[in-house]
Amino acid sequence: MxxxxxxxxxxxxxxxxxxxxxxxxxxxxxxxxxxxxxxxxxxxxxxxxxxxxxxxxxxxxxxxxxxxxxxxxxxxxxxxxxxxxxxxxxxxxxxxxxxxYDEEEMIAAIDVVLDDRMTMGPRVAAFEDEWSAFLPAPFSVMVNSGSSANLMMLSALAFPGVERHLQPGDEVILPAVAWSTSLFPIAQVGCLPVLVDVNLDTLNIDPARVEAAITPRTRAIMAVHLLGNPCDVQALLDIARRHHLWLIEDCCESHGASVDGRQVGTFGDLSAFSFFFSHHMTSVEGGMVCGRDKALWRDLLISMRAHGWIRGRDDHDEWVRQCPDIDPRWLFVTTGYNLRPTEINAAFGQVQLSKMPGFIQRRVATRQRVMELLRPYEEFFCFQQELPGHLHTAFGFSFLVRPNAPFSRAEFQAYLESCRIQTRPIVGSNLARQPVMKYVPHRIVGDLPNADTIHFQGVMIANHHNVTVSQQDYLVESVDHFVRRRALV
Structure with missing residues (x-):
């Protein structure tokens, strides 16, 4: 210039x-x-x-x-x-x-409206750059949800132009305890989801069960980091390299989580994040796909995000030269969807990203304090544990009611709800037990006893950024009152 x-x-x-x-x-x-x-x-x-x-x-x-x-x-x-x-x-x-969010996000969103440019544009590109710097990652591609980010990962892996691409009937191993749209994209690209059991301490995928599930048709492993807790992703990476498999990461609940200082989302070939309203940061709706090999993945993902056309690709001009008889505005070089975010989503996300370190710090501090206060009740509950060197960024509190407890999960959950403490299942619990699975071809390895324990004995409570100390105390007091009344301790 x-x-x-x-x-x-x-x-x-x-x-x-x-x-x-x-x-x-x-x-x-x-x-x-x-x-x-x-x-x-x-x-x-x-x-x-x-x-x-x-x-x-x-x-x-x-x-x-x-x-x-x-x-x-x-x-x-x-x-x-x-x-x-x-x-x-x-x-x-x-x-x-x-x-x-507060007035900063409101102003950022209103400015998009005042600037009269709502569809995907420079704010999305800027947010992608900022997210890449945060991880760090060679590139990031924003989409309209974390579910779409998972779909983009699988679709990119299945694109015929990719060497060793996934083909119909290939197997992708994932934990039985995950979110529904961790699993569905595997089936949607024609592959077979293979469900393996999880570790009952971490609630994450068990690497030993992954290795035992590998067959000649296995092509990829999906590492899901549950509730902010990094899985043993280094062990999964070692398995993937040993068997020449793709490794992809679903980090939708685990922004900022790390293993020995290295953030989740930087281990796999591709990774997905969600910016839904309840997550570590939000763009209201939104997601991000990141990868280690920019030359291999970025242009492919850019096209797949928007109809398969060439707009925004680094090799845009080369395609125009190769196809002089096609209007470059409507030149399609991959399969694709319309998974584009808006400028409002990106503007919101930019402000939230600047706040996220503080959000995570508060979540971690809340979890540490509440877990310490709940320690006297470990006779009745199992709580999620992280592995040494892993930073747990505390998406929520999980309770597993022990089999010998003098009360049921249903009784405990009903009591919390009566105290106006909202509860939910732990993610999608055991996906193998969801009725939709009769329509989804899949394979189950073993009896999934730990996934069943989470399914039948588990309950989750929120740990959002704004949980106050008084609310923490109220939660612990409510648990104490329930246990004392039921156990007569």
Whole structure:
């Protein structure tokens, strides 16, 4: 960028507040050039064409003068509204989820509306870069949910252009205790889900059972990190390498979790994250696919996210040269879906990502305190444990009612609900017992006794970012009251 063009852009851009996606830590010339490129990306994603200089200039001039005054007034009103909206939590109640956003996310979302660019564009690209830096990962591709992220992983692995791609009838091993859309994408690409048992201490997939389940048709292992607790992913990686298998990670509940300082989502060939409302951070709805090999996966995932066309691919221009007789705006080179997020999702996510370290710190501290206070009740309950060197980022509290307890899981759960402490099953519990499985071809290895224990004896309680100390005490007091009344201790 020339000095003159940088000055011209500065006049256009910096008469208003600098956009977050421009990268405030960059030198001015690089920051301006990045915003200029983001504007061009927006137009290319919109209709597949490069914008004219006049179109970009028009967008960069938006928000000056009277419009900027109105925007500031809207921001101030949002701040006032947020102060009125958010009230202290009821200390004698514990919901499964509570809003974690404030006026910052509201303003970011409203700014998308005011900027008049709602569909996937520069904010999505910026959020992808920021997420990649957070992990770190060579690349990230945002989609509209964690379930879609899992579907994208399996679809990419099954694409015929990928060497050693998955084929119909190939087997993918996963834990019996997982979420439904950890399993369904395996079947949706024509492969066979193979369910293995979990470890009852960690609630995660058991590597020994994985190795025992491998057959000549096995092609991949799905590592699911349950409730913020990293599975023994290094052992799974060793198995995958030894048997020449793909390793993919479902990290939808485990943002920021790590093994010996290395974050989950960086071990497998591909990984998936969810930004649903109740997770460690939220974009309201949204997800991310990450991978270790940018050259192999990024362009494929970019196309699959949006219909299979070439918009946004690094090799876009090469495809245009190869196919001169096809309008490049409608040039399709892979199979695909429409799994695109919106600019609002990305703007929300950018703010939340900046807050997530604090969110995780609070979740971890809450879990540590509550688990210490619940230690006297280990005679009646099993609690989830993490392996040495693993950082558990505390998605929720899991209780397994012991077989010799003088009460049932149903009685315990009903009592908590009567105390306005919301409960739910532990993830999808034993997926092999879900009625839908009679329609899904699959294979079960062994009797899954630990998955059954979780299914019949397990209950989960929330551990969102905003659980107060008073609510923690109320939870422990409620458990204590129930146990004393039932066990007469």
């Amino acid at each position: 020339t000095k003159k063009s940088a000055q011209q852009l500065e006049e256009l851009m910096f008469n208003r507040e600098p956009a977050a996606e421009a990268g405030p830590g960059l030198p001015v010339s690089e920051r301006l050039e990045k915003q200029w490129n983001n504007e061009k990306l927006f137009w290319r994603e919109l209709d597949g064409r490069e914008p004219t200089p006049e179109q970009v200039e028009q967008r960069l001039r938006a928000g000056r003068g009277r419009a900027q005054e109105l925007r500031k007034a809207i921001h101030n009103l949002i701040r006032e509204y947020a102060e009125e909206l958010y009230q202290p939590a009821n200390i004698r109640q514990l919901e499964l989820v509570r809003s974690s």
